[in-house]
Amino acid sequence: MVTRTPSPSAPGTAPYxxxxxxxxxxxxxxxxxxxxxxxxxxGQPIGTLAAANAEDVNDAVEAAARAFxxxxxxxxxxxxxxxxxNRFADLFEADLEAFFRLETLNNGRPIVxxxxxxxxxxxxxxxxxxxxxxxxxxxxxxxxPYLNYTQRVPLGVAALVSSFxxxxxxxxxxxxxxxxxxxxxxxxxxxxxxYTSVRLVELLAAAGVPAGVINLVNGSGAEVAAPLVAHxxxxxxxxxxxxxxxxxxxxxxxxxxxxxTLELGGKGAAIVFEDMxxxxxxxxxxxAAFIAAGQTCICGSRILxxxxxYREFLEAFRQKAAGIRVGDPSDARTQLGPVISQxxxxxxxxxxxxxxxxxxxxxxxxxxxxxxxxGGFFLEPTVLYDVDPRSEIAQDEVxxxxxxxxxxxxxxxxxxxxxxxxxxxxxxVWTNDVARAHRxxxxxxxxxxxxxxxHRLDPASPWGGFKESGVGRETGIESFDHFxxxxxxxxxTTGRTVDWYAADGTAKRLN
Numbered sequence: 217m218v219t220r221t222p223s224p225s226a227p228g229t230a231p232y233x234x235x236x237x238x239x240x241x242x243x244x245x246x247x248x249x250x251x252x253x254x255x256x257x258x259g260q261p262i263g264t265l266a267a268a269n270a271e272d273v274n275d276a277v278e279a280a281a282r283a284f285x286x287x288x289x290x291x292x293x294x295x296x297x298x299x300x301x302n303r304f305a306d307l308f309e310a311d312l313e314a315f316f317r318l319e320t321l322n323n324g325r326p327i328v329x330x331x332x333x334x335x336x337x338x339x340x341x342x343x344x345x346x347x348x349x350x351x352x353x354x355x356x357x358x359x360x361p362y363l364n365y366t367q368r369v370p371l372g373v374a375a376l377v378s379s380f381x382x383x384x385x386x387x388x389x390x391x392x393x394x395x396x397x398x399x400x401x402x403x404x405x406x407x408x409x410x411y412t413s414v415r416l417v418e419l420l421a422a423a424g425v426p427a428g429v430i431n432l433v434n435g436s437g438a439e440v441a442a443p444l445v446a447h448x449x450x451x452x453x454x455x456x457x458x459x460x461x462x463x464x465x466x467x468x469x470x471x472x473x474x475x476x477t478l479e480l481g482g483k484g485a486a487i488v489f490e491d492m493x494x495x496x497x498x499x500x501x502x503x504a505a506f507i508a509a510g511q512t513c514i515c516g517s518r519i520l521x522x523x524x525x526y527r528e529f530l531e532a533f534r535q536k537a538a539g540i541r542v543g544d545p546s547d548a549r550t551q552l553g554p555v556i557s558q559x560x561x562x563x564x565x566x567x568x569x570x571x572x573x574x575x576x577x578x579x580x581x582x583x584x585x586x587x588x589x590x591g592g593f594f595l596e597p598t599v600l601y602d603v604d605p606r607s608e609i610a611q612d613e614v615x616x617x618x619x620x621x622x623x624x625x626x627x628x629x630x631x632x633x634x635x636x637x638x639x640x641x642x643x644x645v646w647t648n649d650v651a652r653a654h655r656x657x658x659x660x661x662x663x664x665x666x667x668x669x670x671h672r673l674d675p676a677s678p679w680g681g682f683k684e685s686g687v688g689r690e691t692g693i694e695s696f697d698h699f700x701x702x703x704x705x706x707x708x709t710t711g712r713t714v715d716w717y718a719a720d721g722t723a724k725r726l727n
Contacts, residue, residue, distance in 0.1 A: 347393075382508070505597075599619055
């Protein structure tokens with residue numbers, strides 16, 4: 217659980233501590249180790265987490281497997297599982313204000329963003345509870361006097377390895393369908409942002425999820441995620457994060473033939489055609505580029521603008537980006553918070569320096585803003601232009617408040633630039649030409665395409681990418697089904713059994 221010390225202001229005391237949750241019991245790590253959790257707004261610790269090791273991971277997987285085999289959740293009726301998930305959604309929505317503030321404290325997103333995102337999460341659990349009640353199996357019209365039907369059965373233990381940028385949203389996209397379909401889970405939150413995930417697990421237990429069905433292990437990727445995804449007791453792995461780590465995780469899971477869903481990197485393209493109203497295009501692409509301080513895989517980190525409107529767009533976009541209010545994320549007026557860590561801060565500044573050395577022009581930003589909390593990992597919203605589409609800054613994921621604006625000539629040129637990346641997660645098309653919108657969308661090599669919008673999701677809509685942006689889908693019926701295996705049942709309806717070995721001269725069916 218998340219606990220607070222009696223005197224959080226006392227020197228040397230950490231106000232928050234995140235424990236492990238294994239087999240229905242909150243506990244510290246077996247080895248007693250802890251890690252600090254840093255507030256990105258100040259650069260100072262806000263608490264600690266219990267740092268698990270391979271022993272704790274094994275305990276968690278074995279507890280999840282025992283719970284699955286025992287069947288209290290797996291064999292519960294879909295009506296009972298739906299009741300528990302809806303009960304949890306009620307508890308979660310009653311506790312929203314605490315979740316808003318804790319997530320903003322932990323990952324530095326402005327409170328206005330946190331409120332907008334987290335307030336919707338109850339819908340995800342309600343949607344998958346409803347899907348459990350209504351998802352039908354198939355009856356297949358096979359040849360002969362047979363009834364052939366399918367059943368979907370839960371996989372077993374699912375490992376959910378989440379990211380720092382949207383801790384609750386990313387976890388819920390997979391946790392809700394995993395539970396709705398009757399699986400047991402082991403959750404590994406980001407060690408940078410563990411607190412709201414821990415609180416979520418507390419409420420799920422309070423809602424009536426049986427002991428052992430949900431387990432949570434905090435700690436570093438090397439000490440926790442690596443042994444978790446390689447554990448022979450895990451039947452499915454869901455990971456959100458970088459493509460290189462995703463490749464390693466996919467290879468580890470494959471050794472045990474575990475199913476995987478990998479939501480990995482992105483280099484989103486927002487394509488603005490000349491017929492689009494300038495104000496709408498600027499407002500929409502600024503949101504795409506700078507929401508969550510650009511720390512999102514579907515960030516609009518490449519804005520492609522038709523050359524006839526390029527200079528006009530640059531000036532309007534410069535004004536928009538320069539006017540974004542950067543500051544303390546707990547202030548309701550703040551529009552852009554810090555990046556997650558000192559390491560990210562330094563990496564992004566180094567990328568900007570290389571980009572300008574390679575010829576990219578700075579439109580606005582590029583530095584550390586004034587009048588922000590001391591010690592925080594803040595960056596100005598940054599826009600580069602006249603960027604080579606093949607350059608590092610236009611090809612590699614920045615994961616910060618940085619975007620590039622690139623001109624294009626026509627549809628073919630826009631598609632060449634947009635698709636010219638190893639990623640394929642999310643893109644948007646901005647035009648008032650309906651035919652063009654659908655035509656371009658159909659040729660974009662991305663798993664998600666928005667028209668005259670960006671970064672929209674719904675629990676009913678599948679979420680995922682092409683190419684190095686991952687495999688599988690989160691949310692939607694697709695995710696629900698991916699947490700199950702299909703069993704086919706064939707029933708002989710004749711009331712007779714053929715004697716294959718009778719020498720009666722009759723033709724017999726072999727299969």
